[in-house]
Amino acid sequence: MELTGDSFIYLDLNEHSMRDKTTAQPMNVSAVNRRTLLKGVGAGAAMGLAGCMSGGESQGTNDGGGDSGGEESTQTPAGELNRGGHLRLSAIASADTLNGWQLDSKHERLIIQSLNSYLTWMKPDLTVGPDLATDWEANEDATQWTFYLREDATWHHNGDRVVAEDIAATANAIYAEDSTAAGKGSLGPLESAEVVDDTTVRFNLSASDGLIPRRWARTVAPIYPADVIENRRDEMATTDFGSGPFELESFSAGDETVLTPYDDYYLTDEDGNQLPYLDKVTITQLPDTNTQVTSFRNEDVDILWNASRSQWDRIKSASGVNSKRIDASGFTVIQMRSDKPPFDDNRVRTAFKLAVNRSALLNGAASGLGTVAYDNPIGPAYPGHSDVPERTQDLDEAARLLEEAGYGESGDPIELDFYAPSSPSKVLDTTVIAAEHFNQLPNVTINVQQQSYDNWISNTWLNAQFYTSWYTQRPTTDTLLLQVWHSEGSWNEAHWSDEEFDQAADAARSAQTEEERNEHLATCQQILHERGPSVISFYIDALTAQQEYVNGFDPYPTQKWVRSQQVSLGDDAPTQ
Structure with missing residues (x-):
C-alpha cells in the first residue's frame, strides 16, 4: 500500500531575508556532447x-x-x-x-x-x-x-x-x-x-x-x-x-x-x-x-x-555478496476504532496493548529483522524520535483492566472480527499472531478475516472496527502523526480524537526551531503510547544486497x- 501525504513544519527563518542573487555563468554545453x-x-x-x-x-x-x-x-x-x-x-x-x-x-x-x-x-x-x-x-x-x-x-x-x-x-x-x-x-x-x-x-x-x-x-x-x-x-x-x-x-x-x-x-x-x-x-x-x-x-x-x-538467509549466505540491514522504522499497526465500544475505553485499548508479545510478533511477522516498538509510530532511525516506556506482555494486568472496564471474566464478552489483507505477508502475519495473543484474554474472542487487498482498501481501511494496516516512514517526521492520528487527519484510521494530542501536533507543525518541534513531537509520542488507539509492536529494517x-x-x-x-x-x- 503506497500512502502519500505530508504535513507542515515551520522553521525559524527570521534571520533569512530575501537577498540578491548572483548566479555563476556555466559554459555553453549545448554545442558539445x-x-x-x-x-x-x-x-x-x-x-x-x-x-x-x-x-x-x-x-x-x-x-x-x-x-x-x-x-x-x-x-x-x-x-x-x-x-x-x-x-x-x-x-x-x-x-x-x-x-x-x-x-x-x-x-x-x-x-x-x-x-x-x-x-x-x-x-x-x-x-x-x-x-x-x-x-x-x-x-x-x-x-x-x-x-x-x-x-x-x-x-x-x-x-x-x-x-x-x-x-x-x-x-x-x-x-x-x-x-x-x-x-x-x-x-x-x-x-x-x-x-x-x-x-x-x-x-x-x-x-x-x-x-x-x-x-x-x-x-x-x-x-x-x-x-x-x-x-x-x-x-x-x-x-x-x-x-x-x-x-x-x-x-x-x-x-x-x-x-x-x-x-x-x-x-x-x-x-x-x-x-x-x-x-x-x-x-x-x-x-x-x-x-x-x-x-x-x-x-x-x-x-x-x-x-x-523471507529470503534473507539465502541472500546473505551467497558468496561474493555484500548485504546490509538498515534501521528504517516502517511498521505494521493494529488499529482499534475508538469511537465505538469496546475501544472507546482506554482501559480496553491498554489491555490489548498489554496482551501482545512484541518479540514474538517481530520474529513471526518480520523474521526478527527489526526492533521491538512500544506503540510509537516514530522509530529510532528518524529525527524527532522520543523514547517511551517499554511495554511487555502482561496478561494479568490486561485482565484486570478489562474487568475494571466492565468486560473480562465477569463482564460483557468481547467478540470482534479482525481484518487483514492477504498481502503484504507481514500484515497478515501480524494479524494472525496478535489474534492468538488477544484470544488469551478472558471472555475475548477474536476472529481473523483475511481479505484481498482490493477488498481491504475499498471496504475495511478507514471503516472497520479492528484491523491491521502498515506504513513506511516519511522523510518529514511529523507526517504520519498528523495524517493518521490527528482528529482531522485524512487517514484517521481509528477515528480517534484527543485534544491534547491535536494541540501538540499542531504546535509541532508551527514550531520555528528543531528543539521546539521535537519537544511537541515527544508529547505526541507519549500520548500515543499512553492512550492512543494503536498497537505498534516492531519497526522493520530495510534490507539490501549487492554483488x-x-x-x-x-x-x-x-x-x-x-x-x-x-x-x-x-x-x-x-x-x-
Whole structure:
C-alpha cells in the first residue's frame, strides 16, 4: 500500500531575508556532447570543467535537519573509477507507466527517478541537496519559497534547457483542481507557482511550511516540460520527457525497461567525473521473490535494493555478496476504532496493548529483522524520535483492566472480527499472531478475516472496527502523526480524537526551531503510547544486497531511491 501525504513544519527563518542573487555563468554545453568531451580529457581537465559547471558556493537555507542548497556531488566509488558496464536491476511489481505523477509501484519509481530530474534531491540520510535547484530561500514566515535553478539541465527529447516555466507548470499541474497526481496535497500547502525569470521560480503557500525543499524531493514530484504538460500530456505514460541521468532506450509495460546514459546530464562527481558511469541499466520484472533471489545468486541481478525478508538467509549466505540491514522504522499497526465500544475505553485499548508479545510478533511477522516498538509510530532511525516506556506482555494486568472496564471474566464478552489483507505477508502475519495473543484474554474472542487487498482498501481501511494496516516512514517526521492520528487527519484510521494530542501536533507543525518541534513531537509520542488507539509492536529494517563488484550503491532507509548514476561496476563484473 503506497500512502502519500505530508504535513507542515515551520522553521525559524527570521534571520533569512530575501537577498540578491548572483548566479555563476556555466559554459555553453549545448554545442558539445559533455560525455564525449570528458572521455577525451584528463582528470585535471575534467575537474576544471566541473568547476565551470558548478552553480557556485552553497547559499541555501538550513532547516535544522541538514537540508541546504549548494552544488550536489556524489562520492566516487572506492578504488579506480570504472566507466561502462551494464547494471541489471529487478522488481516484482509491474511497471505500467512512465508518467511520474501516476506512480503505483516501486518498479515504476526505479524508472522515473532514472529518467527524470527533481527540484531537489533526497539524500540517503534523508536530508536534501540540490538537483535542478541549486539554491533556495524562504520569506520570514515561510509562506513563500524562491528557488534558483541551474542553467545546464536539458530535456532528453529536444535538448532545450529546463527553465523556471517548466517548474511552475509542473507544480501548478500537480495541484490543479482536477489533478489526480499522486503528489497532490503532499508537497506542501501550495497556492500557486510563478516564474520570476528563466532561472528563478517562486512557490506561494497558503500556510507556513519550512520543509518545502524536502517535500519537493519526493519521488512523486518529477519535473516535466511546460509544453508537454500543456500539449502532450497523454504521451507522458509512454514517452521519455525527462532531464535525468538516463534516457529511455526501450520500455515494455510489465516486462523490461532499458536505459542508457544521457550524454548531457548536468551532474558530476566530486572529482569532476561525468555522471552516470554506466553504459546501460536494465530493469526487469520477475515473477516472485524466489526467482529474484535465484537470479541474484546466479549473478544475473546486480543489486537487491528492496530485499525479501523471507529470503534473507539465502541472500546473505551467497558468496561474493555484500548485504546490509538498515534501521528504517516502517511498521505494521493494529488499529482499534475508538469511537465505538469496546475501544472507546482506554482501559480496553491498554489491555490489548498489554496482551501482545512484541518479540514474538517481530520474529513471526518480520523474521526478527527489526526492533521491538512500544506503540510509537516514530522509530529510532528518524529525527524527532522520543523514547517511551517499554511495554511487555502482561496478561494479568490486561485482565484486570478489562474487568475494571466492565468486560473480562465477569463482564460483557468481547467478540470482534479482525481484518487483514492477504498481502503484504507481514500484515497478515501480524494479524494472525496478535489474534492468538488477544484470544488469551478472558471472555475475548477474536476472529481473523483475511481479505484481498482490493477488498481491504475499498471496504475495511478507514471503516472497520479492528484491523491491521502498515506504513513506511516519511522523510518529514511529523507526517504520519498528523495524517493518521490527528482528529482531522485524512487517514484517521481509528477515528480517534484527543485534544491534547491535536494541540501538540499542531504546535509541532508551527514550531520555528528543531528543539521546539521535537519537544511537541515527544508529547505526541507519549500520548500515543499512553492512550492512543494503536498497537505498534516492531519497526522493520530495510534490507539490501549487492554483488561485491558493485561500487557506489548507497541504500536509503525508505527504500524508495536507487541512484544508479553514481553506481559503477568493477573489472570482475560479468557485464563490465
